[in-house]
Amino acid sequence: MRKKFIYPTIIVLFFCLGTQSCSVQKTENSKSEVDYVNPYMGNISHLLVPTFPTVYLPNSLLRVCPGRRDYTEIELNGLPLILTSHRGSSAFNLSPFQGEESELKPVIRFRYDQEKLTPYSYSVYLDEQNIQVDFGLSHQSAAYEIQFEKDAPAYLILNSGDGGMNWDGKSISGYQIIENNTRVYLYLVPEDLPQQVSRLQDSGLLEAADAEGKNACLVLKYPNGTKKLDVHYGISFIDEEQAKANMQREVAGKSVAELQSAGRDAWNVALGKIKVRGGTENEQTVFYTSLYRCYERPVCISEDGRYYSPFDKTIHEDNDRPFYTDDWIWDSFRAHHPLRILIDSKKEEDILNSYVLSAQQMDHLWFPTFPMITGDSRGMNSNHGVASVIDAYRKGLRNFDLEIAYEACKGAIMEKTLAPWSGKPAGELDQFYKDHGYIPALYEGEEETIPEVHPFERRQPVAVTLGTSYDEWCLSLIADELGKKEEAEYFKKASFNYRNLFNKETNFFHPKDKDGRFIEPFDYTFSGGMGARGFYDENNAWTYRWDVQHNIPDLISLMGGKEEFVKNLDATFTEALGRSKYAFYAQLPDQTGNVGQFTMANEPSLHIPYLYNFAGQPWKTQKRLRKLLHEWFRNDLMGVPGDEDGGGMSSFVVFSAMGFYPVTPGSPNYTIGSPMFEHVSVSLENGKAFEIVAPNASDVNKYIQSATLNGEALNTPWISHEDIMKGGKLVFKMGPKANKSWGVE
Numbered sequence: 001m002r003k004k005f006i007y008p009t010i011i012v013l014f015f016c017l018g019t020q021s022c023s024v025q026k027t028e029n030s031k032s033e034v035d036y037v038n039p040y041m042g043n044i045s046h047l048l049v050p051t052f053p054t055v056y057l058p059n060s061l062l063r064v065c066p067g068r069r070d071y072t073e074i075e076l077n078g079l080p081l082i083l084t085s086h087r088g089s090s091a092f093n094l095s096p097f098q099g100e101e102s103e104l105k106p107v108i109r110f111r112y113d114q115e116k117l118t119p120y121s122y123s124v125y126l127d128e129q130n131i132q133v134d135f136g137l138s139h140q141s142a143a144y145e146i147q148f149e150k151d152a153p154a155y156l157i158l159n160s161g162d163g164g165m166n167w168d169g170k171s172i173s174g175y176q177i178i179e180n181n182t183r184v185y186l187y188l189v190p191e192d193l194p195q196q197v198s199r200l201q202d203s204g205l206l207e208a209a210d211a212e213g214k215n216a217c218l219v220l221k222y223p224n225g226t227k228k229l230d231v232h233y234g235i236s237f238i239d240e241e242q243a244k245a246n247m248q249r250e251v252a253g254k255s256v257a258e259l260q261s262a263g264r265d266a267w268n269v270a271l272g273k274i275k276v277r278g279g280t281e282n283e284q285t286v287f288y289t290s291l292y293r294c295y296e297r298p299v300c301i302s303e304d305g306r307y308y309s310p311f312d313k314t315i316h317e318d319n320d321r322p323f324y325t326d327d328w329i330w331d332s333f334r335a336h337h338p339l340r341i342l343i344d345s346k347k348e349e350d351i352l353n354s355y356v357l358s359a360q361q362m363d364h365l366w367f368p369t370f371p372m373i374t375g376d377s378r379g380m381n382s383n384h385g386v387a388s389v390i391d392a393y394r395k396g397l398r399n400f401d402l403e404i405a406y407e408a409c410k411g412a413i414m415e416k417t418l419a420p421w422s423g424k425p426a427g428e429l430d431q432f433y434k435d436h437g438y439i440p441a442l443y444e445g446e447e448e449t450i451p452e453v454h455p456f457e458r459r460q461p462v463a464v465t466l467g468t469s470y471d472e473w474c475l476s477l478i479a480d481e482l483g484k485k486e487e488a489e490y491f492k493k494a495s496f497n498y499r500n501l502f503n504k505e506t507n508f509f510h511p512k513d514k515d516g517r518f519i520e521p522f523d524y525t526f527s528g529g530m531g532a533r534g535f536y537d538e539n540n541a542w543t544y545r546w547d548v549q550h551n552i553p554d555l556i557s558l559m560g561g562k563e564e565f566v567k568n569l570d571a572t573f574t575e576a577l578g579r580s581k582y583a584f585y586a587q588l589p590d591q592t593g594n595v596g597q598f599t600m601a602n603e604p605s606l607h608i609p610y611l612y613n614f615a616g617q618p619w620k621t622q623k624r625l626r627k628l629l630h631e632w633f634r635n636d637l638m639g640v641p642g643d644e645d646g647g648g649m650s651s652f653v654v655f656s657a658m659g660f661y662p663v664t665p666g667s668p669n670y671t672i673g674s675p676m677f678e679h680v681s682v683s684l685e686n687g688k689a690f691e692i693v694a695p696n697a698s699d700v701n702k703y704i705q706s707a708t709l710n711g712e713a714l715n716t717p718w719i720s721h722e723d724i725m726k727g728g729k730l731v732f733k734m735g736p737k738a739n740k741s742w743g744v745e
Helices: 240-250 256-271 281-293 336-343 345-361 385-394 403-416 426-436 459-480 486-496 499-501 552-559 564-574 581-587 608-617 618-631 651-659 721-723
Strands: 075-077 079-083 090-097 110-111 114-117 119-128 133-135 141-147 155-166 172-177 184-192 196-201 204-207 212-222 227-236 274-275 305-310 312-316 669-672 679-683 691-694 703-709 718-719 728-735
Touching: 079 184, 079 227, 090 141, 090 172, 090 184, 090 227, 119 256, 133 256, 141 240, 155 184, 155 227, 172 212, 172 227, 172 240, 184 240, 196 718, 227 240, 256 281, 274 281, 281 651, 305 336, 312 345, 312 691, 312 728, 336 345, 336 385, 336 651, 336 679, 345 385, 345 403, 385 403, 385 459, 459 486, 459 499, 552 564, 552 608, 564 608, 564 618, 608 618, 608 669, 618 651, 618 669, 618 703, 669 721, 718 721
Parallel strands: 691 728
Antiparallel strands: 075 110, 079 090, 090 155, 114 119, 119 133, 133 141, 141 227, 155 172, 155 212, 172 184, 184 227, 196 204, 196 212, 274 679, 305 312, 669 718, 679 691, 703 728
């Protein structure tokens, strides 16, 4: 959820009818999994970035969405051909047009109606142009079918925002330069040859076969009476010839309807790995829409056994292993990567292998933090890729090089600066952390003198100290697996560094200055400036009070025991905002979705409702989760509480609806919540199935009365990854009132 990523509007989005996917009434038995997906859920944000209605196949390179700034826009900016980064900008644009040549523009702004979108299809009626558009796609290629109603010449305008285009007599090929000088390539074939090809420039049309520069445009003109045009195209990050090969391999000779049918089948295979029964129609829609979001990132960029790496700007052979990128790990390590370990373990191995290769391809052997198609942005704080590495390894995934992954993760934590949003080498700030076990804070108004600190993101000293403590715990586990006993002991000791900022007088993590004094005066809600970044990050101290995922028993001890721990947890959900909403969100815009000071809208909060399980009151976890899921994740346009970063938040919904959650990635265990459905079946990649059965589960019957695992009584709110991978059945007896003795240790 990052304010930083609110991009201007050339963002490639294009679909929008509220709960369009639920507008057709079907009986439950006639619906397959993909029919429950509503891509419009959350398309109007509570404050910052909304979800986007995106058409794509699971984890595929080619993604598209409507060319508008947000859901409420009444115009489309042409038809985009590829989304080049999650909720980022598009490359290439196609504008069908009928009218006067003097009205031609690089991108036509269309009024539209009757928009319909699914994960695998798109259609829209451009009502002032009287043009019907239908779209279908594959992994690296797609097709548009365009129908004209007017009796006038028809035009297709092809635009590269910054690049070049060329017509060879039967096809258009071209490139567009995006961030970090990365190039994306196009090969497009119209089914019918045009009457004329021209370059669109400021003075109008000039008959020409090429165009170069900003808004490089070629215009294909068709005669009066043209009623239908089909175009097929391929996209590549390698070159134009590869774009052509992608198009020919995937979509050549196929109709839009055929592509949509194949896409529908692909989605049902992916979504069908988890089958749910029971709950309401809306709950199933929220579940499968969330699962659909979990397949948006990362994306496979292997093309016929090769891939372009933005990390060294070189073409590589993939050696028969798909290469993935585009993943904001600060968000996704918490539940998105763990979910893939359960339902797509081989893919998760390929993803981690890709990140190991990415680290090797960069100037320094530093594990990536925000690997994108344009390189590693080094976004957010900490280096939580290490958590995904050890989480996978401890859950039995082995098909990646743990030794190199360890060196890369260690480099990202020990050699790269810990300063947020920076890829610079370690400096003075990092040496202080190594010497003293915490990042020192500045007083309000104190001038920053350390060059690696980002001027807007600031030091975030508490967030970085806590996050790095967790990362070092993960490093200690990997070192132990590799038999590096001294290093394991060093990082294990460092994993307790969070203690250095714990204020026993207040039971909060409190920033200290370089001399070891707590910063005073201090307000745990509002100190730290915009997004509390002077001390925390995007969230205030109430969220970071719980950011010790790797050692919750010690956090309980620091707070004085389970009773005080629960009291503090309760206070998080009851403490008032402290200001008007206007004033609160003016400073803390990422901290929406509030229940008291708890925010459902930002990833560091996702594990907090489960913490009651650790303190002997699991019934409160059950109560909190049902309320949060019911209130904040809904089948409507505002049904997502904050920025959905391509699976980071949606995976929380998927896990929580099933009834369990990975509070501590790196530990091969899950803690139990409140199952939403009467029956869930998870297809595991080892061929077995794990079932969660909760007869009569509902918003009323949300409390666990008793549980069995494979017929044996389960009296603790935990299950192991090993238990799940064996297959079998977890059965809950549910009821309307809490059984306060179940799950108490």
